[in-house]
Amino acid sequence: MITMNDIIRDGHPVLREVAQEVHLPACKEDKEILISLMQYVKNSQNPEIAAEYGLRGGIGLAAPQINVSKRMIAVHVTDEKGDLYSHALYNPKIISHSVEKSYLTSGEGCLSVDEAIEGFVPRYARITVKGYDIDHTEIKLRLKGLPAIVFQHEIDHLNGVMFYDHINHESPYDPIENAIAID
Ligand SMILES: Cc1nc(NNC(=O)[C@H](CC2CCCC2)CN(O)CO)c(F)c(N2CCN3CCOC[C@@H]3C2)n1
Numbered sequence: 001m002i003t004m005n006d007i008i009r010d011g012h013p014v015l016r017e018v019a020q021e022v023h024l025p026a027c028k029e030d031k032e033i034l035i036s037l038m039q040y041v042k043n044s045q046n047p048e049i050a051a052e053y054g055l056r057g058g059i060g061l062a063a064p065q066i067n068v069s070k071r072m073i074a075v076h077v078t079d080e081k082g083d084l085y086s087h088a089l090y091n092p093k094i095i096s097h098s099v100e101k102s103y104l105t106s107g108e109g110c111l112s113v114d115e116a117i118e119g120f121v122p123r124y125a126r127i128t129v130k131g132y133d134i135d136h137t138e139i140k141l142r143l144k145g146l147p148a149i150v151f152q153h154e155i156d157h158l159n160g161v162m163f164y165d166h167i168n169h170e171s172p173y174d175p176i177e178n179a180i181a182i183d
């Protein structure tokens with residue numbers, strides 16, 4: 001199982017690489033990596049397991065964060081309506097997005113960044129993501145709210161982008177013009 005020891009931290013060059021497409025059908029090794037990403041996210045949301053293994057809570061995880069520079073992510077998050085979005089995807093891609101932006105009023109963190117970095121992270125308010133699930137079935141997701149934020153954070157990792165790259169450091173808490181604030 002993945003623990004915090006497997007998660008590389010800011011400054012590791014792999015976090016700044018553009019990850020490679022996964023050739024489908026995926027080999028056994030890539031399939032196991034995709035499964036392990038989802039397992040970490042779910043384990044980290046289980047208080048007993050998280051406490052026992054010292055896991056930082058997560059609602060998403062990207063393969064580069066475990067030093068695998070391949071385009072794989074796992075997301076396991078419940079939105080404000082209580083709908084669960086649980087997807088482990090090969091080669092996820094944002095194929096369209098709103099002009100309108102949104103941001104988490106609490107800012108963002110990252111399992112690969114040990115310190116808190118303050119500030120609003122502007123994201124697209126609505127996105128359409130295309131990717132391939134564990135069975136190589138093409139998945140198309142129309143997302144908004146927290147799920148949309150998480151997928152953008154994870155797909156950024158596949159392109160070597162960290163959440164704090166988006167923060168306006170001159171005025172980190174300036175509400176983002178015409179954006180939707182998500183609590
Ligand atoms: C907002 C939040 N961020 C948590 N951590 N950070 C992460 O997930 C990073 C990715 C997220 C940071 C902002 C957007 C994406 C990991 N990232 O680095 C991967 O690239 C949480 F853990 C968390 N929740 C709320 C829901 N809760 C349900 C019960 O279990 C605990 C869980 C805690 N909400």
Ligand code: NI
Pocket residue numbers: 109110111112153157
């Ligand atoms: Ni992250």
